[in-house]
Amino acid sequence: MGDNVFARTLARALELEGSAQSLASLLRVPEGTLLRWCDGRADMPVRAFTTLVGYVSAKEARDPASDSQSEGHAPAASHEALEFNIGTLVARCEHCGHTQFRRSRADLPLKMTSRLLCRACGTAVVHGDLLVALGNQLIAKKRVEALERNRRQAAMRAARRVKRRDEVT
Ligand SMILES: [Zn+2]
Structure with a gap:
């Protein structure tokens, strides 16, 4: 999976949830599947990724040390x-x-x-x-690629049919 937002989000969710087993049940997948995503042997579906983003956001929003807390002097952007x-x-x-992009608050992680x-x-x-x-863009991109693949295959099949007809006549 490499160093991308899928891997980082999964690692962060694991850290927050504490165990692969409970994170797997949260995502309604077998633990083995989650572990394959973790070590890059299988690609995590975008739907699982967006669920994890929501999960991490909800957990962090409950964290008292969040962005919105400190008012007063305006801290600088990073x-x-x-x-x-x-x-x-x-x-x-x-x-x-x-x-x-940059963080709006350089003083916060x-x-x-x-x-x-x-x-x-x-x-x-x-x-x-x-x-x-970004996850939604990936879904859209995959859909376009699948359409193009189908179109190419259909064109190839049509070409083969024409060729066969030529051989018969
Ligand atoms: Zn811009």
Whole structure:
């Protein structure tokens, strides 16, 4: 699975839930399946990924040390350039299409509930929402690829039929 948002989200959910067994039952999959996702022997479905994003967000929202807590002086945004990918698919700012983000609060760690800012236009997005949007993009991409594959196969079958007809006549 490599270093991408699938692997990182799964690792974070495991850490929060404490055991692979209870996380597997939460996702309604056999524990062996979850372990295959963990060590990269199988690809986690996007649906399981978005469930995990929601799970981690809900857990973190209950954490007292979250973003919204400290008011008062405005803390600075970080200077990092974060990117979020699943394979070759990269999360983009919905406003300008840029792929680099930074935390709106440099003093807090990156959480699923963190507010991120687009490095180009400054549009804010919640980390978890950005990841779910990325998951949905992956579903759309797979659907298009499957359609194209079917179209190619249909074209090949048609070509073979024409060829056979030519051989008969
Ligand atoms: Zn932007």
